Amino acid sequence: MIGYFRRNHFTPVPEVDPPAELNEMVDQWDLHDGHRRIGSRPRTVDEYFAIEQPLLKPLPQEPFETGRLFTPRVDRYSQITVRTNRYSVPTRLIGKRVRVVLHASHLVVYDKNVEVARHERLIAKGSCRLDLDHYLEALIRKPGALPGATALEQARSAGKLTPVHDAWWDQARKVHGEQDGTRALIEVLLLNRHLAHEHVVAGLATALRAGALTADAVALEARNAAQAEDEPTIGASAPTVPGQPPATVTSLHAWRLAHLPPDTRPLPSVTPYDQLLRSRRTSGSDHREGEAQ
Template identity: 30%
Template sequence: MPGRHVTDHQMRLFMKHRLTHPIPVAAARAGFSVATGYRLAEDTRPPSEKHGTRGRRRPDPLAEIFEAEVVPMLQANPGLRPVALLEELLRRHPELGHGIRRTLERRVRQWRALNGPDREVIFRQTHEPGRMGLSDFTDMAGLGITVAGTPLPHRLYHFRLVFSGFEHALVVLQGESFVALAAGLQDALWTLGGAPREHRTDSLSAAFKNLAPEVEDDWTRRYSALCDHYGMAASRNNRGVAHENGAIEGPHGHLKRRVEDALLLRTSRDFGTVDAYRAFIDTLVGRHNARNRKRIDAERAALRPLPARRAEDGEDTMVTVTSSGGFMLRRVFYSVPSRLIGHRLRVRLHDDRLEVFLGGTLLMTLARGRGYGDNRRAHVVDYRHVIHSLRAKPGALPGLVYRDQLFPRQAYRRLYEVAMEALPERAACKLVVGALAIAHERACEADLASLIDACLDAGALPALAELRTRFAPDPEALPQVTVQMAPLSAYDALTTSCGEARA
């Protein structure tokens, strides 16, 4: 056919049919014209042997300078990119022009293949069921997740079994830490119902914290103890060699893409609470595991049995409650009831909460704070802890270091801002502190906030006396208790009867 080259296969077919048929028939059966058949009959070489080596169509622009200038640069710095070599050559020889870029790239690639340094070899592994699980953290800042309209900077702790692809993800708010690693790993193992023989991480600061030697030793011991508790051998890949942890580095991207797709289908990246976002992640991971159910069930049979209980995944530390009504921990101030001032408390630190103990008694659980900005300081304050003292000294409110964190709802913050503009400072502080005291004493924080918003929207400030009256107990709702006093003669009769009984 015109425009198509005869192949070696057609040539062999033509020569075969030519033994028993004339040239026109043999050419037809081979799939080309009669004229081509007569031409090939005169020269029986296969077409592949007739084509000579294609020569250059233009002079080699690098003929005189590649060996003399480019090769020495490559030998001295093997990592040089062709684009950097091109810029240097154009600086030395402006007459070459940018048209030599592709030629230079081909020559450099060929030189490296023949004379370049040896490259690292990736050794593919055979994975056995129940042998290895991997842990790593991945940053989720690029997805733009918000909680109640506020950006949520966070990471995901990601666990994966190499053989079956079982995955577990935990939303981590405080960054990479041993606490987050221990909580996420144990959640994954107890969800799975068993433990692999080996647990691998990269050079996590959570497991191998590169700070002071004594801190690094302590954290390494805790990580080793955690793995020993579940009968797992602890291992890690070489620093900076991510492909040694490739069985989870690649799935990081797959997980993020699944989250991104689900967010697009959801049409919103905002969640009401952190717990709602955690449930969203758990649902996605659960669907993925359901697709691998058969392989996961097969691997479960090869896992080590779990111990009788979980290992402690919190970090204990001791703090002292100061006269400010709280304690500092990791650059965050936490308020506690003022009756604890001067006491030493034991705090168990988790990724999202603090458990506060007095001796062996659990006193309370506090949300864990996170500092932002240059000084990375924050305050976690419950107005109920300090309202009794603030009520006696309302003038301390304007300069209070944690004033903005004191207000439990936006309505109370609005009340402070409007009152400070409309009233003298002392009267404004009395109004705001009085409103907070009513919210605490009458347990009406939400209802009072709604009333304050309504008043402010109407352009008026609520009166403190009216708030006290509005949220005072209804006299008709109070039970009527009538106490009748027994006559003293009844006691005489009681003592008499007791004496007769002894007789």
């Protein structure tokens, strides 16, 4: 049936993006073919399969790995080569040998048994796919390498580096200087490891409107955006509306105080200390009177 399927569904070759869309189309074609009769046979494909299915052996309990295994060594650029194409991995793995499982549409990189990278598979030979997050630890020490980095351009093309990032970065460089402003952006990008991308973008937009050009301010506003659906946040910023004052960022001290549990303890008292002082004065007076006598 492979030839029949190819001639009827892959001629001409369908144009889809991403590959997951093609998998969904194949599933639909497969279900549709189940209602087809082959030649003059009285039953459909699905009906014949229902008769044969009880005769088949059960599926194995353990999942079967269909990917191809590679064990490349990470080069000095923090990249591995798999079938003429290069993919990035975290810089801490430079010089180490990693395990790669190559699938039809993606590949997964493991350091021992821990997944450290996942990339969409490259089809064209000699291509390169870089994840900017893999280089952040190195870039924060050498921020001057970020503006011309290939990983930065790929992140911008993939939508991970938005115009809001660029606008905040431009203002940060004007205020803090080229290196410190770029380092502040790298610290913001590190927030994506703990916060959702859309929340970080919302935090950047709020901080940019308020003129808060530090990674701490962005982190605070990103957390405010993440909590907005669950509970109203003290001092949370809202989008700028004509006729209203511009957005402001929350003080970190005020945010911490707002999230502390209520303190039901009574206020402290210094009464016991006053009694102790009076006792010392009385005993001192008695001592002096005794010496005078």
